[in-house]
Amino acid sequence: MTFVHDQQSLARPSPVGLQARRPTTLETAPQVFAELPHSPAAPPLPPEELASHITPAAIVAGQRFASLDVRLTEEDRAFWCFMRPRERPSFTRELLTDLAQMQRLIGDLFAAAPKAAPAPFDYFVLGSRSDGVFNLGGDLTLFAEKIRRGEREPLRQYAHACVTSGYANHTGYGQGVITIALIQGDALGGGLEAALSCDMLIAERHAKFGLPEIVFNLFPGMGAYTYLSRRIGMMKAEELIMSGRIYTAEEMLALGAIDMVVDTGTGERAVREHIARNRSRQTAQSAIYKVRRRVSPVSLDELRDITDLWVDTAMNLTEQDLGKMCRIAAAQDRFRARQAAERRAAMAAE
Secondary structure (H helix, E strand, C coil): CCHHHHHHCCCCCCCCCCCCCCCHHHCCHHHHCCCCCCCCCCCCCCHHHHHHHCCHHHHHHCCCCCCEEEEEECCCCEEEEEECCCCCCCECHHHHHHHHHHHHHHHHHHHHCCCCCCCCCCEEEEEECCCCEEECCECHHHHHHHHHHCCHHHHHHHHHHHHHHHHHHHCHHHCCCEEEEEECCEEECHHHHHHHCCCEEEEECCCEEECHHHHHCCCCCCCHHHHHHHHHCHHHHHHHHHHCCEEEHHHHHHHCCCCEEECCCCHHHHHHHHHHHCHHHHHHHHHHHHHHHHHCCCCHHHHHHHHHHHHHHHCCCCHHHHHHHHHHHHHHHHHHHHHHHHHHHHHHHC
């Protein structure tokens, strides 16, 4: 059961051996994430063992994140990143910090690659390990707390962190990487915005999509308008944003907001098959996505300016608006608790 169905029915150190260079799309990440908690760092590889772990896949395999599963598959030439936040399946501060650290790792992998050697990978896949959920969006409890306290700057830092992360996906890490969102569950609010930052969106049939911010008198400020308007046009983007309604995967496909719908349970296989099917055209596809960005450019300044307007709007929410926001957060917590209980019961039955 997905969350939407439930609702409707009621700076880690650089890895050893890599240069400490950062991708240009993340130049502000250290400042943005200065106040966010850090995940435990993976133990560095001993120098004497470095030679046997020198491949990018081995380096990635040695990394540990509190709220991410990452791997680099040489057969696909793909970097797979699955979100698994320990709290509710939304963009917690821990998850944002892990994403920033992972993106720095990606920059380091490309910086360390010899000029004559192939790139470390050609594809980046963003998915989720949360049952029935891709990502439910912003940390609503944090939002309500900061708004009630009148703390504008932490809210602004959070928003900037979100769009900085998405912008790295949008630009292919400055390396022509093709980015794919693998959506195997509900993508709401900031979760949908994160998916839209990718070049291609592949969704399983049961997934639901929506931007519910209008329900509590706010708008989705971390990329929704920017990315949707370039995919489906401004009028359709505004209609989707202001409706607050939930869309099926088929409806999003018909709108042009996502690229492919596959049967439930076949998402990872569909991504691998897509990569294999287009292997001989990877260079051309990467160039086409660069052309897309040139014809309809997105700047980090645009994204940040919109988040600043989002913060201004958020700081003017009424207590009634915040009450609605907190009720949605509470529903997310109940959904997560029920999922945990179901997993425990399934384990006990085995």
